[in-house]
Amino acid sequence: MATCFWLRSCGARRLGSTFPGCRLHPRAGGLVPAPGPAPGPAQLRGYAGGLAGLSAALLRTDSFVGGRWLPAAATFPVQDPASGAALGMVADCGVSEARAAVRAAYEAFCGWRKVSAKERSSLLRKWYNLMIQNKDDLARIITAESGKPLKEAHGEILYSAFFLEWFSEEARRVYGDIIYTPAKDKRALVLKQPVGVAAVITPWNFPSAMITRKVGAALAAGCTVVVKPAEDTPFSALALAELASQAGIPPGVYNVIPCSRKNAKEVGEAICTDPLVSKISFTGSTTTGKILLHHAANSVKRVSMELGGLAPFIVFDSANVDQAVAGALASKFRNTGQTCVCSNRFLVQRGIHDAFVKAFAEAMKKNLHVGNGFEEGTTQGPLINEKAVEKVEKQVNDAVSKGATIVTGGKRHHLGKNFFEPTLLSNVTQDMLCTHEETFGPLAPVIKFDTEEEAIAIANATDVGLAGYFYSQDPAQIWRVAEQLEVGMVGVNEGLISSVECPFGGVKQSGLGREGSKYGIDEYLELKYVCYGGL
Numbered sequence: 001m002a003t004c005f006w007l008r009s010c011g012a013r014r015l016g017s018t019f020p021g022c023r024l025h026p027r028a029g030g031l032v033p034a035p036g037p038a039p040g041p042a043q044l045r046g047y048a049g050g051l052a053g054l055s056a057a058l059l060r061t062d063s064f065v066g067g068r069w070l071p072a073a074a075t076f077p078v079q080d081p082a083s084g085a086a087l088g089m090v091a092d093c094g095v096s097e098a099r100a101a102v103r104a105a106y107e108a109f110c111g112w113r114k115v116s117a118k119e120r121s122s123l124l125r126k127w128y129n130l131m132i133q134n135k136d137d138l139a140r141i142i143t144a145e146s147g148k149p150l151k152e153a154h155g156e157i158l159y160s161a162f163f164l165e166w167f168s169e170e171a172r173r174v175y176g177d178i179i180y181t182p183a184k185d186k187r188a189l190v191l192k193q194p195v196g197v198a199a200v201i202t203p204w205n206f207p208s209a210m211i212t213r214k215v216g217a218a219l220a221a222g223c224t225v226v227v228k229p230a231e232d233t234p235f236s237a238l239a240l241a242e243l244a245s246q247a248g249i250p251p252g253v254y255n256v257i258p259c260s261r262k263n264a265k266e267v268g269e270a271i272c273t274d275p276l277v278s279k280i281s282f283t284g285s286t287t288t289g290k291i292l293l294h295h296a297a298n299s300v301k302r303v304s305m306e307l308g309g310l311a312p313f314i315v316f317d318s319a320n321v322d323q324a325v326a327g328a329l330a331s332k333f334r335n336t337g338q339t340c341v342c343s344n345r346f347l348v349q350r351g352i353h354d355a356f357v358k359a360f361a362e363a364m365k366k367n368l369h370v371g372n373g374f375e376e377g378t379t380q381g382p383l384i385n386e387k388a389v390e391k392v393e394k395q396v397n398d399a400v401s402k403g404a405t406i407v408t409g410g411k412r413h414h415l416g417k418n419f420f421e422p423t424l425l426s427n428v429t430q431d432m433l434c435t436h437e438e439t440f441g442p443l444a445p446v447i448k449f450d451t452e453e454e455a456i457a458i459a460n461a462t463d464v465g466l467a468g469y470f471y472s473q474d475p476a477q478i479w480r481v482a483e484q485l486e487v488g489m490v491g492v493n494e495g496l497i498s499s500v501e502c503p504f505g506g507v508k509q510s511g512l513g514r515e516g517s518k519y520g521i522d523e524y525l526e527l528k529y530v531c532y533g534g535l
């Protein structure tokens with residue numbers, strides 16, 4: 001346990017006025033950024049629609065380290081993906097800022113781990129309350145930086161806040177064990193202790209919830225964190241910092257170091273290889289996850305990896321078509337197809353195939369409305385950037401060139417360069433890109449199958465396994481298929497499965513560990529066995 005070694009150097013110095021903290025190990029060098037006036041909120045430049053309604057108090061542009069707002073030597077622009085308008089210039093942290101943040105987190109850890117579970121719980125609860133009080137402003141920030149329709153952004157803020165609420169409750173339920181060994185004069189104790197500083201790297205598609213799902217668990221366990229948000233969506237992470245500070249979360253417990261994509265590799269390496277960091281928690285693509293696993297291997301750090309998926313959505317002959325269509329819409333088109341649990345491949349049994357495709361196409365036309373996320377009635381916002389649009393377009397072209405039929409959609413949307421039409425393809429075969437490459441966009445490809453065995457074989461023929469869905473009214477089939485799908489989460493006659501109470505995570509190359517639920521806090525706890533002899 002790397003942190004234990006470093007913790008031996010803990011001394012008596014106080015961190016701010018909050019902790020009976022510890023001195024940094026001499027090798028760690030000094031932290032302490034120069035105190036200065038807190039820089040003000042972002043200047044909103046040239047934005048024409050909607051942003052005027054954002055809360056200036058929550059719109060922070062500097063990094064948040066050791067409880068202070070700190071500018072960096074450089075900045076990077078953040079844009080609204082719907083309009084391309086500039087939202088603000090954000091501190092572009094580099095390696096030195098990353099190291100300083102780790103040191104701040106480490107120093108804070110020495111005190112935070114000693115704060116009682118009840119007090120940690122109460123601080124998380126205050127943070128949760130502030131999120132709820134500010135939910136409308138927080139949701140608008142999400143829509144501005146990610147393009148997500150405002151209604152979904154509201155949903156994300158509640159989901160995000162609920163992780164703080166849930167883990168504020170779990171903080172007080174960390175128990176150990178007493179074990180009776182064969183030796184009569186000994187008792188064995190199992191203690192649960194916080195792992196240490198966690199490096200937290202998150203994606204843009206859930207700019208708030210992917211942070212609190214990790215940070216709620218980490219702080220509840222007594223760990224401190226350094227968060228590197230995605231380049232596209234740093235404002236949500238920084239708004240959370242403002243509220244953490246208002247809630248009284250001690251300085252250095254929650255740190256945020258935004259950086260540009262240009263710096264992500266170096267900053268990621270700096271925080272993931274730092275000896276003061278004991279845990280890496282990542283949500284993002286499998287490709288990046290593998291890079292971070294290499295970093296973790298060299299210093300044997302604990303890891304949690306929430307990576308990409310390729311969710312199958314199977315409709316068996318016995319399914320209720322209306323239910324299946326409702327589930328297909330929900331699981332495919334949430335966040336315009338940009339969630340890790342979005343259905344990527346629709347497998348539909350021959351007997352129900354035509355009815356399902358027809359009803360699905362009609363439901364898409366009726367219910368999906370492409371537009372700016374701030375506009376009333378929009379269900380499909382822009383994709384995050386043009387590269388994402390190119391990927392969907394490439395998959396559609398590839399499928400059509402190999403014989404797929406466009407049932408609806410199929411091309412870029414006239415609203416702007418980041419928009420794509422919700423698209424349904426039939427006559428899809430397994431040699432097409434869209435069946436083995438995560439789409440992350442509004443494309444639903446349908447493959448026809450004949451038998452249950454065939455469907456399971458197609459569903460499992462991939463090296464990832466995050467979520468899977470199927471629709472059936474046959475109880476025996478439901479048990480068989482649920483048990484055979486090689487995924488971490490299964491939706492049976494249900495397209496929306498995420499909830500803070502339930503374990504979220506994947507198998508195969510979709511990840512390691514689970515987030516949320518009663519299991520999520522374990523990712524931030526070490527077991528220590530104490531053999532108590534001489535009794």
Ligand code: NAP
Binds near residue numbers: 231
């Ligand atoms: P990504 O490219 O892997 O980026 C995720 C985060 O990693 C961002 O903060 C990114 O910074 C950072 N990053 C990129 N390269 C890095 C490197 N070499 N070292 C350190 N950090 C690095 O993934 P994405 O495209 O943003 O997100 C979409 C992916 O996330 C999809 O595959 C999706 O399935 C997955 N996802 C999984 C879950 C889950 O719970 N399993 C949830 C949501 C999303 P920049 O933004 O600056 O590039």
